[in-house]
Amino acid sequence: MNKKNTEISARVEKLIEYLGVTRSDLAKTLGYSRAQSIYDIINGKSSPSYDFFNKLFNSEYSEKINPDWLITGKGSIGRKDYTKPQNDFSLASDHKEDYQTIPLYDLEASAGLVPLFKNGSYDPIDQISIPGIPKCDGAVHVTGDSMYPLLKSGDIVLYKKINNIADNIFFGEMYLISVDMDGEEYIAVKYIQKSEKIDHIRLVSYNQHHAERDVPLSKIRALAFVKASIRINSMN
CATH class of the missing domain: 1.10.260.40 (lambda repressor-like DNA-binding domains)
Known part of the structure; x- marks a missing residue:
């Protein structure tokens, strides 16, 4: 021991x-x-x-x-204030760590997901220690309500970066994704499903009020598996 x-x-x-x-x-x-x-x-x-x-x-x-x-x-x-994983989105093949320390980043400070993934020099705003989840590269706060009520604005998602995007998409899983929209970076948490269009993927929300959208694979600028989420409940 x-x-x-x-x-x-x-x-x-x-x-x-x-x-x-x-x-x-x-x-x-x-x-x-x-x-x-x-x-x-x-x-x-x-x-x-x-x-x-x-x-x-x-x-x-x-x-x-x-x-x-x-x-x-x-x-x-x-x-x-007690923090623990709210949801576990790991794959069946994932190896879960007994414990690990995961850096929490500010997307606004890093100017987006692409610079954060490529640069690797941004200082985290905090560290999260959690047992029993797969190996993660980092964590960021969620904005918007496209995955509500599974995820809500302010929740934290823990992610594992994908380097070879074209060959490593598991359809039906949840991802943190950056898409080029007319030169602007669109960042979201979405399910990715197969598209009927060639060389496209379909972005699907958990919130049924958000419409599905097909986007070209060539427009994906950064991609990461969502491995778990955290919701912080403040108890007085």
């Missing part, structure tokens, strides 16, 4: 004290048949697994826990 996992195990023990429960209570809430599973994590006999984090962050304790503290040791044990 490496140093990082040992430190997490120590924080799990502190978390139990913070929640005011016993190890047996935590094991029962997380659906483990015996408390020994929790004892093994705390005593360093086993590493906290994706299953452990997934159950913990979706349990009745989730709103009391600061995931950043548990995973990285940064911040406080609990906080008023």
